[in-house]
Amino acid sequence: MSDANGKAPADLAARAAALDTADELGKLRDRFTLPDGVVYLDGNSLGALATGVAARIAQVITHEWGTELIQSWSAGTWWTAPERIGDKISPLIGAAPGQTVVGDSTSVNLFKALVGAARLARPGRTRMLVDAATFPTDGYIAESAARMTGLTVTPVDPSDAAGAMDEDTAVVLLNHVDYRSGRLHDLAALTAAARAAGAVTVWDLCHSAGALPVGLDEHGVDLAVGCTYKYLNGGPGSPAYLYIAARHQGAFDSPLPGWNGHAKPFAMTPDYTPAAGAVRGRVGTPDILSMLALEAALDAWDGVSVEAVRAKSLALTDFFLECVAAYVPAGRVESVTPAEHERRGSQVSLRTENARAVMDDLISRGVIGDFRAPDVLRFGFTPLYVGFADAERAARTLGHIFG
Numbered sequence: 341m342s343d344a345n346g347k348a349p350a351d352l353a354a355r356a357a358a359l360d361t362a363d364e365l366g367k368l369r370d371r372f373t374l375p376d377g378v379v380y381l382d383g384n385s386l387g388a389l390a391t392g393v394a395a396r397i398a399q400v401i402t403h404e405w406g407t408e409l410i411q412s413w414s415a416g417t418w419w420t421a422p423e424r425i426g427d428k429i430s431p432l433i434g435a436a437p438g439q440t441v442v443g444d445s446t447s448v449n450l451f452k453a454l455v456g457a458a459r460l461a462r463p464g465r466t467r468m469l470v471d472a473a474t475f476p477t478d479g480y481i482a483e484s485a486a487r488m489t490g491l492t493v494t495p496v497d498p499s500d501a502a503g504a505m506d507e508d509t510a511v512v513l514l515n516h517v518d519y520r521s522g523r524l525h526d527l528a529a530l531t532a533a534a535r536a537a538g539a540v541t542v543w544d545l546c547h548s549a550g551a552l553p554v555g556l557d558e559h560g561v562d563l564a565v566g567c568t569y570k571y572l573n574g575g576p577g578s579p580a581y582l583y584i585a586a587r588h589q590g591a592f593d594s595p596l597p598g599w600n601g602h603a604k605p606f607a608m609t610p611d612y613t614p615a616a617g618a619v620r621g622r623v624g625t626p627d628i629l630s631m632l633a634l635e636a637a638l639d640a641w642d643g644v645s646v647e648a649v650r651a652k653s654l655a656l657t658d659f660f661l662e663c664v665a666a667y668v669p670a671g672r673v674e675s676v677t678p679a680e681h682e683r684r685g686s687q688v689s690l691r692t693e694n695a696r697a698v699m700d701d702l703i704s705r706g707v708i709g710d711f712r713a714p715d716v717l718r719f720g721f722t723p724l725y726v727g728f729a730d731a732e733r734a735a736r737t738l739g740h741i742f743g
């Protein structure tokens with residue numbers, strides 16, 4: 341077997357080894373616990389376990405909960421965890437401190453953000469533009485948020501979104517990276533277009549945060565949400581985050597004004613006075629075990645730049661595509677992920693027949709990706725713990741299945 345350039349597959353294995361040796365981020369894999377013999381390419385669904393998490397959670401359970409009991413809320417680190425961990429995520433999404441708060445699921449934060457955006461929008465505007473290919477929960481929540489605020493949802497392909505924004509557009513909801521195809525949208529240009537049209541932007545960062553630079557402050561994004569269990573490795577069901585740009589914080593009117601978002605939660609007053617800053621995005625009691633697991637997981641980012649992660653991510657996905665072209669017989673798979681770097685996230689999605697059965701076969705051979713209906717194999721590349729040899733083995737195994 342040889343690829344279009346006549347390169348023998350053995351060259352690819354040797355090249356992978358050389359690329360791994362030269363990779364400055366390669367040593368970060370030691371910050372994670374991964375099973376031997378497995379190639380894990382599903383970090384865009386559930387990130388791997390960071391090494392410090394188990395010990396930290398054991399300490400929280402036995403000491404902070406088991407011994408300190410209620411004092412851990414008042415004297416310990418628990419009460420302020422949502423904003424403290426939000427500030428730990430902030431550099432990864434290009435946000436200055438004080439604008440990001442952690443808690444609830446992405447779906448719930450999206451509800452807060454969309455209703456909050458509609459309440460910030462210019463009066464008289466009637467439309468909410470929503471990424472037509474969005475992850476379903478965003479569409480469902482947008483529909484409800486629009487109904488509650490008197491707006492109408494207009495589905496739009498992100499490539500056409502800028503042209504669709506006008507003086508009637510109240511809110512624009514877009515994904516930074518499409519969950520199915522891995523297509524990266526131009527956050528800077530689309531946010532600029534929305535600002536020019538006077539619309540409020542809400543970005544879903546689930547598939548970009550931790551994989552590539554986002555630049556929320558730099559590009560003037562209004563509101564954003566994202567989950568932490570993918571490229572941020574927070575653990576199954578770890579809490580999501582809500583970003584409220586500093587300039588909107590005074591006017592941000594949450595549709596879920598729970599007591600944790602109150603200016604004086606322990607005053608127990610019947611009237612609601614929102615807290616200053618992103619804290620007003622909080623709702624109820626935070627899920628401390630998940631939060632503190634996430635906090636410990638974020639230590640894996642110590643000393644790591646998102647720019648370096650992005651450079652490796654592109655090199656990995658380029659190399660994987662090259663290996664797929666070399667190992668998989670022509671015509672068996674088709675990449676639906678854009679080839680251009682500026683349009684590619686950190687995953688490769690391959691369309692094929694019997695995709696579910698192919699993915700089951702891959703997993704049984706130790707290569708874990710995932711399947712998205714109806715016909716897509718998804719391979720997520722998390723540069724903190726995935727190497728070039730993993731990419732080569734995954735493509736080679738795929739080639740064997742089709743061989």
Ligand SMILES: Cc1ncc(COP(=O)(O)O)c(C=O)c1O
Pocket residue numbers: 445446447448475477478515519544546547567580
């Ligand atoms: C783009 C996107 N948005 C939202 C969600 C849903 O998040 P949650 O289940 O935390 O509400 C996901 C989950 O994978 C997602 O990929």
